[in-house]
Amino acid sequence: MGLDFSIVPKYMDIILLGCAWTLGITVAAALLSFVGGIVFAVIALYAPWIIRQPFRLVEWVFMGTPLLLQLFLIYFGLVQIGIDLPAFVAGIIGLGLHFAVYNSELIQTAILAVDKGQMEAARTLGLSRGQALRKVVIPQAVRDVIPPIGNNMIALLKDSALVSVIGVSELTLSAQRIIGKTYRPFEFYVLAAAFYYVINLGMEWVQRRIERRISLSR
Template sequence: MFLLNNMLLTIDATMGGWELFKNSLLPMITGGIKYTIPLTLIAFTIGLALALLLAIMRLSNSSIVRAPSVVIVSAVRGTPLLVQLFIVFYGLPSLGMTIDPFPSAIIAFSINVAAYASEIIRASILSIPKGQWEAAYTIGMTRNTALRRIIIPQAARVSVPPLSNTFISLVKDTSLASLILVTELFRKAQEIAAVTYDFMLIYIEAAILYWVVCFLLSIVQQAIETRLERHVSS
């Protein structure tokens, strides 16, 4: 952190455009590696686990089990992510629960991902033909066993493309964490812009970095989808 602060101190308004661009690159990349990428990975992993739970709850035959998941998904999908982030970071302290910026961001993003991903997973499970259920029942499987061993593995392949899009969107959404003082990529851009007053150049540079990351992830997404298509066709 001390080294990164020194980097920021060496950046001033007297620098030319290209020189400022080069000197600003390392602090922003460092913020991305230290906070943006870990925040994305952790929040998506936790959110995916919660999404599976919510999806299974929504598919339950019991209204007592199904109702809470319906309310949670509706509430999260019906409110802005920024509001959710502020409730966790600024609202919970009024209830005696003070959480640091990075964990607050993880909680808010995980819940948000869970709500949206749960609908993707639920739709993927419903897309599996009923004959798969019936075949599982005929060989003596229970509903839970059929879901775990037959339905979910097939639904996972169907849900990969939309879940990949959710992951890529999450990378961009992490920029909101700058508003609760998480020093990720965009927060570093804000700090540099505040010193140099060259907002256009710095914010365009941040946009380019986000675009590069999302572009690389889209290539990985296409490779995974192609592999899955070949696996299904074979």
């Protein structure tokens, strides 16, 4: 069976819908991973020992096991404890938490790198520890950490393909469904890859622009 790309336009609407889902899931999971990353970083650095240590253990496990395995745990685990979420919500939670752990590592380093004088000055001015963190230290840490987090978000886009395995109709599963009808795996997987590549280029472009703005604001 040779290659025949002429049937591609007929299924373009399904592919484009899949793209929209991939973009939506990526953006939602990216936001979750960003907010989660900040929360996790604060817990890992400032929570009392009794919370901090088990938390670090969980972080360590999530960094040492494959995302696909974690997706199975979250998707089927939630069902087991009686929470029956739609697959795409489970996918967003799984992707978001996985990358929140990686973002947390970056943010922790950045928080520790913010000059100690900043915290001391804020405290002297009468801010509480929490206020000083929230209003002075974390905003500076976040600015420093945006470029490497951008790399994580591009990795997140590519890993969003994994949620096809738990049945989310994003780009990869859309391609799979079309292939089920047409028996043309090569054409449609290459097409899906091309769309991922284009989205990837778009994200890299946005990342460069943001980095330029940050370097100007310094």
